[in-house]
Structures are given as structure tokens and as C-alpha cells.
Amino acid sequence: MESLLHITTLHYLVLGAALFLLGVIGVLTRRNVVIVLMSIELILNAVNLNLIAFSRFWGGVHGQIFAIFVITDAAAEAAVGLGILIAFFRNKETVNVDEVNLLKW
């Protein structure tokens, strides 16, 4: 009980791991590209959580800097991914990953 009530860095790490797992499951099971992309966002957020928890642990801000870079990265990824999705949808009228099975369409 004491370990549950006394929030330590470990708690944040467990939370991050759980989110990461959720993201992985989402990426592997869903067919909808949009939801796959969102699951990737979940994974990135789990990573961010770890980074920030450790930055708090060490008392520095390096982890936060990395988190900001990761957020930048996520923005870029979302923009390009959704751009591809729109191009794909325009040609194939579908947003399912398992239908992206042609090298050229």
C-alpha cells in the first residue's frame, strides 16, 4: 500500500510501458491507417512520458528537450503520414493498411 501511495518515478515508467503496449497492440491489430497513426502517437507519448519522468528523476531538463524534439517529430510524422493517407485514399478509395499491397497504384 505504501508503495502505491508513494508515487515514484517507477510509477510513471509503468504507466509509460502500459501506454507503449497499447500503442503496439493498436499498430498491429488495426487496419485503419488513421488509427494506426494514432497508435504511433500513443507510442511516442509513452516515450515522452519516460523521458520527462527521468528528467524529473535527475533534476535536469535534458529529458524535456528530448520530449520537445519527439513532439516535433510526431508533428512531422503526422503531417507526412496523413498526406500519404490522403493521396492513397484519393487513388484507392480505402484507408485500410492491408489493402496497400501494391507497389504502384
Added chain:
Amino acid sequence: MTDPRSLSPPSLETHVAVRDDTFLDTNELVINMGPQHPATHGVLRVILTELNRIASHQLWLGTHALDIGAITPLFYTFRDREEILKIYEKYCGARLTTHAFRIGGLQYETYNGFEKEVKNFLNFFRPKIGEYEELLTTNRIWLERTRNVGKISGEDCIALGVTGPVLRASGVKWDIRKAQPYANYKNFDFEIPTGQNGDTYDRYLVRMEEMRQSVRIIEQAVDAIPEGPIMAKVPKVMKPAVGEVYHSIEAPKGELGYFIVSDGSTQPYRVRVRPPSFVNLQALDLMCRGQLVADVIAVIGTLDIVLGEVDR
């Protein structure tokens, strides 16, 4: 917000008045009474129709600006239009269906102080045009919304039969009041405003200038109302000659013409109306080509159509 012109009765009013006018004109031609008209009739008719033109343009301006998103001009124009309607009401008792025109002249004498009230209105109205223009003419957003929107060339206008301010804004100097003067127009001095680009903004400017010209015409006409009867002697039963006739006038929205075929009886054999709105609406397709959907609203507004006239 629905376009008020498609719903509210006042929009029909200008048309009814002018339509009476043409219809009778045409009838008169058929029964060959034109030259016998009393002089008073012609001048009064000019005053009344020009007042009507102002009222129509005011209505157009208010609703057109409302469509583009400027809500204030509507109230300004309706405030001023009310003065015109008051004159009409006092003159013939009706605001909506001004029904004074008869074969052979006018039904009603002018009331006492008609000239004075019209002059008062002119003095009241002259600065108001500036007020409208102040809100819109140099407004950046208005310019962006109307310039190069709904462009149409003069040739296209002529090919489609588009008339009125739309035609004049495309640079064609065609106004039936000058080209085939009816009533007493040839006695009055006025300009035909024309535009160059044929876009929505030019049509706006042309109509604003037309209001000024109408004021100028009425100014001259009010001073020139001759004494005398307003109605010629008209036989109880009129038997026009056999034949056909087309006569048109410059209504506020464009050329309004009546084509009448007479078989010599008291009833016309066939009557066909050439309405300006119906014909002008044809240009919508051409004007909207290559434009955005939001521009359609501006273009429909600038055509100044009355849907009651289109849907027949």
C-alpha cells in the same frame, strides 16, 4: 438567411409598377394612341418610374450587401426606400402595387404638395448615396469580394440577351431610355453610366451612379411638370388594329418588353412578356465558371433577379 427578395412582397412592387407601364405602352401602340397622350402624363411617368428605379436599386443594394455579409447597408437602404414608398402611398394609395398607369394616361392627379415632397426626398436622398458608398465602395473586403468576380464581357452579354446594369457594366452603352426614348425621357439630360470590367464591383458602381442619374432626372422633371389633363380621351371599348407589336422599356433590372398580337378584338390574341430577370439569370452559368462557390452568392446578388419573375 434566405434572400429576402425571394420571399418578401415588396420586391415585386417595383416590377408591378413598371410592368403596368410597359404593358399599357404596348397596348397604346397597338391601338395607336401614343401621340394623343397629354404632356403631363409623360413627365409624371418619368418621375414615378425613376423613383421606382431608385427604390429597386436600394433594395438590390441592401440585399446584395447582406448576401456578401455586410448587414448594415440593408437598414440604411430600407430607411430611405421608405420615403419613396410614402410618396407612392400618398399618390395612389398602394405601396406594393402602384397602379396609376392607364391606357391614355394616368388615373390619379398628383396630390397637393407632390412636387414639394419629391423635392424634399431628393434633398434627403442625395447625401444618402454617399453614405452607402462610404460603407462599401472603398472597403477592402468589399473590393476583394466583388472585383473580378462574375466577370462577363459585353459580347457575351449581348449574345445572352442580358440587359440593364449588367450589360452597361460590361461596357456596352445601351439604355432604352436613350436608344428608343419613351415617355418624356428625350427631354431630360442624363448620362448612361458604364463600367469597363464587367465584374460585380463595376455593376455595383453602375447601379450607384444610376441612382444619382435618376435623382438628376427627377430633379429636372419635377420642375417641368406641365399643367393640363393627365388622361387623354379614351373610348369605352377599344378595338385595336390587327397586327403585332413589341415595346420595351428600361426597367431597373433590364429590358422589360411586351409583345402583343392583336386579332382586332377587344382582347389581345397573345401576350408575351420579356422579363429582365429571367433573361439575365441565363448569364449565371457563364459568370460562375471558374469561380468559387462562395462567389455564386455574390453573382446571384449582382444579377438583381426577382425569382417570382423567373419562375413562371
Added chain:
Amino acid sequence: MNPVAEPALATPFFFYLLSGLMLIGGILVITRKNAVHSALALIVTLLAQSAIYLMLYAPFVAGVQIILYAGGIMVLFLFVIMLVNIDRALKERQFNRQWLVGMAAATALGGLFIAVYARGKAIFPERILTTAEGNNTQRVADMLYGPYMFAFEIASLLLLVAIIGAVVMAKKRI
């Protein structure tokens, strides 16, 4: 009557509240059929996470998280979901047994996590530093425009590439 909240209880309360929100949101993201619902669940997760950042005394990252993630990226997602009309996907059933594979992989990964924790329990941080809040934003700025300047420039380049890439992908004709 003691209106002063017990700080020792406030932290776990908010932690469990927020992490519960995050996990529920995360589960909804990967289980909802409707992509819009997924996106909204993800937004809940992200907002809860930004609150957790606040608990970790990283207010600047929390603000960035709200502005960029919830206000920017997720709006982009919603936008795209609405552009690509995926009503059809709602009526389709997924026949392949991908979820089995997914669960297997996830279990393996989870097992890995637990194994790592079980083996190296000693090095895992059980403590938490309690420094004062301080001027976090300023420290982040000093770092970002000092030692991390190069990485910062690279990130801006990355964003530029992403912008061009997105435009090239999504535009019908260039």
C-alpha cells in the same frame, strides 16, 4: 476541520486519476471502430498526459503538449478523418485474426518489460527528486538554444521537409 489538503494524498490521487484517464483513453483509441471516437479518446489521453507533465514539474512541455498535440496534430487528424469519408469501414468486419498476432506480440513485449524489471530491480528508480519548480521555461530555453542548438536546427529542417512532403503528397496537382 482542516481545509489544507494533505499533499501526500493529493499527488497519488491525481496520479491515479490521470493515469486512469490515460489508460482508458488509450484502450478506447485502439478498440473504437469509429476513427473519430478514437481521435477524441486520444485527445483525452494527451490532455491527461500534459497534466501529468505538470505533476512532473515540466510545465513548458505540458504547454507545448496542449498546443501542439491537442490543438494542432489532433485537429489535423480529425480534419483528415472527416475528409476521407470512412463510413464504409464502420460496416465492415475484420475477418483476419490479426488481433491474435497483436496480442501475442504485446504479451511478448509485456513479458520482456516484466522480465527486465524482475532482473534489474535494483537499478530501477524508486525515489523521486523534489526540487522546487524554478524557472523551468528559462532552463529549457537555455538548453535548447545552447547545447542543443544543432539538434534544434535539424528539427526545423525536419519540419520543413515534412511540410514539403505533406504538400507534395496531398496536393492534386503541383
Added chain:
Amino acid sequence: MTEFMRYISGYLTSDKTPGGAGNMFWACVYILLVFAGVSVGVICMNWLERKILAHMQVRLGPMRVGPHGLLQPFADALKLLLKEDIIPAEADLVIFWSAPFIVDLAAFTVFVVVPFGPTHAITDMNIGILFMLGVSSLSVLGIVMAGWASNSHYPLIGALRSSAQMVSYEVAMGLSVVSAILMTSMNDTGTGTLSMIGIVQQQLIQKEWFIFKFFPLGLIAFFIFAVAMVAETNRAPFDLAEAESELTAGFHTEYSGFRWSLFFLAEYGAMMAVSSIAVTLWLGGWLRPFPNLLAGTTWDQIFSYFPGVAFLLLGAICFYNVARMPKHPYFRIQTIGLAVFGVVLALVGLVLFIPAVSVRIQDIFWFSAKVAAFMYLYIWYRGTFPRYRFDQLMRMGWKVLLPLGLGVLILTAGVGLLQIRS
């Protein structure tokens, strides 16, 4: 019990915000006060907008419910609450329900960090302005949800339009905000701040409102913000999302009654919120006008009379209108009501002359007066401008305001650098 009283009274001598002092009781009181104040502001705004717009358009506006329509907002609220709550059959229920609340939440949460005075804020975060921008950008989510959940074409198009619009204008807005934040660091220590109270205090220390700082850079940044904030709140001339000639009512077409009124509340709350940002960043927040031109205790004294005088003037206007009321029995109740309202206003004005009150209230007064000026601008825009077309709106955001904002940011940084060097 005494401990509790001491807990309450302990804050009164503090020079921090209740959030900063960690005093839960006063924080709750402040939250209630701010919430009530914003709601009253929305009610006033409703009446004022209709009245001012009407007078701009040669109409009278509401005249029937109460003297000069003063009770019209309450009648409207009652009507909206009693109206049937229609939910389209094909709507996505949960999202349809929650969308108005999210918009409201975003609009009202922003006020947590709005500084009405050096201590008159619920709390003072050190990421204050970031928090404000972030939370106010969340309202776009509610709008998108509302548009999508209605499962109808006009709301969807309206929602897409307004989200595209809000996202693009946020960029220009952010840039102009950054240039103002840059100005906060032009002091002896060279450290800037993101805290809302800190920003105003910097303007006090630098003895200059940021709108006049580095003339004309501050002015241009303020102009960018002033344009972007109108677009952010979807108000005329940027009200594309609810352009009635094109989209009926935009994203809230399918909403009726209470839910619609929540959107209404959020719209006006958001207007006040962004106006408060503008006031805080460029117009000196709670500082009185001309802090350096008319400095000195005498002027302080004179300016401290302003709140009272303003309320007395409002009361005088009421009495003027009482005198102009028609002397017909039909109008008797209205006349009495207006007179009572005038008396209340005048009494408030007199109370504000008490030094102890006026010292505490004048910060709030100046802040609210500046926000009110922005509210008037909103109404004025609506009465004057036609509506932009959507591509023009986007062009304006990306091709005019964004480069302008970037230029101002770079120039501000350059000028600031030169100033520090010299």
C-alpha cells in the same frame, strides 16, 4: 473554527494570487467570482451588441422587455432554456452532447490565468500565456466535434472551415505573442517571462505599454494579434464558419435550446478571453492609462476616481432616459425600473469613491474597461465589414499576417539586441 477563520483571513494580507498562495478557499471564491463575472459580461455583451448594432443600423433594437430592453438577455435565456432540445436522429449522441461543454470548458478555463490585478487572478502560472493559447485552441475541438456529430452537411462544412481557420490564424497569433514576450526580457536582468502577471509587471517596470514599445513594432504585432483574434473567435468579418448566406448557421445548425446557448456563451467567453490576452500583452493589463506621461500621486488620485465617475455617468444616462420616457401609464413600470437601475448604478458609483474600495477595485476596472473597448470593436466590425471569402481569409492568414508576424519577431529581436548592447 478559529483556525479556519485564520486560514481565510490569512490570505487577505498576502500579496500573491490565491493559487500562488496555495489558499484553496480563496481560489474557489475567485473561481466563482470570475465565472460569475464572465457570465454577467456575456449577458451585458448580449444586450450591448444588440443595442449598439441596432443603433449603428438606424434601428432601436430590443425595447419591450424591460426599459430599453434591459431584461431582454434574461428573457432570451429563459426562452432558450424552455425550448425543446432537438437531437438529430442520426447524430452521434455522446459527441453531440459533449461538444458544447468542451467549447465552454475551453472558453472558461482560460480565465484561470487572466490577471485582473496584481493579485486578482485565480492563479499565476509561469507558463501563463502558453496555457492561455493552448486552452483557447482546444475550443476548435469542440467545434469540430459539434460539426461532425450533427451528421449533416452544413455543420460539417462549417466545422471544417472554422477549424482550418482557427488553426491557421493561431500561427500568426503565436508569432505576434512571441514578439511581445520577447519585449518582456528588455529589462536589467535580461530575463523574460511567460506569466501573465509577470508580463504586465514588466510593462510597469519598463514604464511602457508594449503597444508603444519599439514603435511601430509593438503596434504591428498588436495589429496582427487584433486581426487574428477576430478570426480565432469566428466573428465578423471572419465569420465564415457561420456565414448564414452560405452555411445556414455553420457548426451549430443542428443545435437548439440550451445546447445552442452554450455555444453562444462560449463564443462570447472566447471573445473576452482573447481580448484579455491582447490587453495583458500590449495594453498594460490592469495599469491605468498614461502611467509615465501623467505620473505622480496626484494623477494616481485623479485616476482612482475614474471607476466611480464611470458608474455615476451610467446612472446619469439612465436618469436622462427616465426623463425621456413617455409619460403614459403604460410606461410607468418601465420608467420606475429604469430609475431603480440608475439608482443602483449611481450607488455603486458612490461606493467606488470610498478609498478602501477604489484602491482594490481600480485594477479590475481598468482591465475590464480595456476588454470592453475590444468588445465594442467586435460589434463595430460586425456592423461595418462584409464577409471575407474563404480563400481570401486563408491568404490573409498565411500570406499577409504570417510573414508580417515573422518580420516583426525578427525585427523585435534585432532591436532588442541593439538596445541591450548599447
